[in-house]
Amino acid sequence: MSGATEESLTLSPDALAALTEFYAERDAQTEKFEKLRARAEADEGERGQVNESEPTTAAAGDLSIHTFTEDWNESQFWYSDETANLLARQLLEGTSDDSVVAVVSTPSVFVALRKITTAEGYAGPKPKMFLLEHDYRFAVFPEFVFYDFVEPFKLPAHLKGAVDRMIVDPPFLSDDCQTKMAMTLRWLAHTTTTTNKGTNNNSSSFPGRVLICTGERMEELVNRLYKPLGVATTTYEPVHSGLKNEFLCYANFECDVWRWVARR
Template structure:
C-alpha cells in the first residue's frame, strides 16, 4: 500500500515511514583485499548463514581464490532451490490461472470457468508463491485463521452470491481452495480487491488503492453479499478509507461483514461500521511472525465466534 502520512502504523504497529525489515541481531562482515564483501551471506536465512560463519576463513591473500565448504555450498544450493521453486509456482499461476478467464476482470461467473483445466491440475493453491512484501505491510494469516474466515464467508453462499475480499489475499486463497470441492454450478462469485499486482494472475483481481477508496468499477457498487476487510495500517485515515470502500461495495440488505485489524482500532471500527452492526468478536486472527493483538470484528455471530464482552479481554 502507498504511504500517506508519518503518523500511520502498519500491521506491526510501526511507523509507516520506517517500515524496513529489522536487521539481524548479528551480521558478520569479512574484510577482503580491495574491500570486497561476501554479500551472499546476507541473502539466506540465519541458520544457513551460520554455515558460512563457520566455514569461511577470516583473512585472505589478495590472490587466494575464495572457496566454500561442502556444507556452505549445500546451504546455498538449498536457498536457490527454494527460490526457484517459488518462481516456478508463481509462473505456473501466471500462465495457467489468469488466461482461463482473463485476469483483471474482477467477477468470474461459474459458467466462465474451465472444468477441464481445473481437473487437469487439481492442486491446492498456496501463499508460498507470494512472499510477504513489507513495503506493502503484508503479513499473511496462518492457514488455520484463513480457512476459519473463509468458511464464515462461504456459510450460506450460493451461485447467486458475490464475496468480496479487500486487502486479504490469504483468505482469498483459502476461499479458492475450499471452492475446489464445490460443484462449479454452486460456486459463489469472488472478487479480490488488492494493491499488489502479483495477484493479477487471478481473474478475480481488481486493483485497489485505498487512497482512492471509491475509484472502482461502477458495476461493483452494492454488489457484495459478504466482504472481509483487512486494512494494512493502524491509522484513522486508512481505516476510514477502507470503511468507505466496504460500505460502497456491500448490498444494502443484510450483508455479511468481517473486519480484521488491531485491538487498538476498536473505537474507530465501532464508529465506522456502526450502521452495519459490526462489533468485536472473540475470534483473534493469527499471523506468522506478527505479535500485535489482532481482533476480528463482524456483524454476525457464528460457531467460530461470539460477541466480545468486557470479560473476554
Template sequence: MSDSDDEPITLSSHALEALRAFEAEREEHQAKFQKLQAEAESNNSLLSIDTFAEDWNESQFWYSDETANTLATELLRDATSDMTIGVVSAPSVFVALKNILRSKSDHEKPKLVLLEHDNRFGVFPEFSFYDFQQPVKLPGHLKGSIDRIICDPPFLSEDCQTKGKDLSHLNI
C-alpha cells in the same frame, strides 16, 4: 578517458555465487507463479498462500490456514451463486475461499472478487488492483456489486482503517 575505463567489470567469486543464487531463486519463484496461474485457471488444484512470501515492508501478514478457513467458511455461510463476495487485502482468506469452492458446482459458487495492491495476485482472474490511498477508485462494475465483504486494511493507522470503512460502505 583513461585506460582503466575500458577494462571489463568483474565480480568476485563470492559475489558471482550470490548473484547466481539470487537468479536461481527468482527463476524458481517465476516457475511457481506460472504453475499457480495454470492451477488458478483450472480451479481444480488445492492452492497455498505459502507460494506468496509475506512482504513486511508492505505490512503483509497472512492469516494462519485455520483462521483463513474459519473466515472463508463464515463468508460462504448461506451464500448463493447470485452473490458476490469481496476480499480486500486478505489474500489468505481469498485462497481459502478458492480451496473450499473448488469442490462445489458452478451453480453453488458465489462470485469472488479480490481487491489487492500486490500485483502478484494478478495470477487470479478475480484480482482487481486496489490502492488504499484511493479507496473509491474501483472498476465501475464493482461499485455496489458486493454482497459480503471482508476487509483487512494493510496498516493500523486511523487513516487506513477509515479508508477501509469507506470502501465497505461503497460496495455493499
C-alpha cells in the same frame, strides 16, 4: 566476466553455498508462481468444473498462499491456514451462485476461498468473487481488481452497492487507512431500504456479512466506522503465521465460532 563469476571468485565457501541456496529457492518460487499463473489463466472462470476430454490443471490442493512470499513493504502477513479457512467458510455460509463476495486486502482468505470452491467434488455455492488488492502479483487470478485505499472509491462502477459478503484487513494501523477502507466497504455494500409507514422515512440496512480483522488498538475506531453495518467486536482472534501483534475479528453476525463481546 559475468557478475555471478566475479562473485564466486571473491565469496568464501560458506557464503557461496548460502548464495547458491538462495538462488535455488528463488528459482523454485518463480517456477511455482508461473505454474499458478498458467493454472489461473486456464481456469476461465469455471471454478470446480473439469472437462474430462482435456488434461486437468493442478489440483486445488496445490494452491497455497505460501506461493506468494510476504512483502513487508506491502505490510503483508499471511493468516495461518486454519484462520484463512475458517474466515473463508464464514463468508461462504448462506451464499448462492448469484452472491457477490469482495475480499479486500486479505489475499490469504481469497486463496482459501478459491481453494475451497475449486476442490474436486465441491457441490456448494460458487459466488462471484473479487480480490481488491494493491499487490499486482495477485493479478494472476482473474478475480483481481487493483485497489489503493488512498483512493477508496476508485473501483469498477459495477461493484458499487453490489456486494453481499465482505472481508477487510487494513494494511496499516492508522486512522487514515482504517477510515478510507471503511468508506470502501460501505460503498461496496448491497444494502436494502425499508420505509417506515408511520413516519414515511426510509432506512437502510446490510443483510449480508462483513468481517474486519485488524489490531486491537483500532477497536474503538472500527466499531464507530462500521456501526452503520451492524459490526461489533467478536471473541475470535485471527492467527498470523509470523505476526504476534494482538488482532481482533469484528463482524456484523454471530456464529458457532464466535460471539459478540461488550465494547472495551
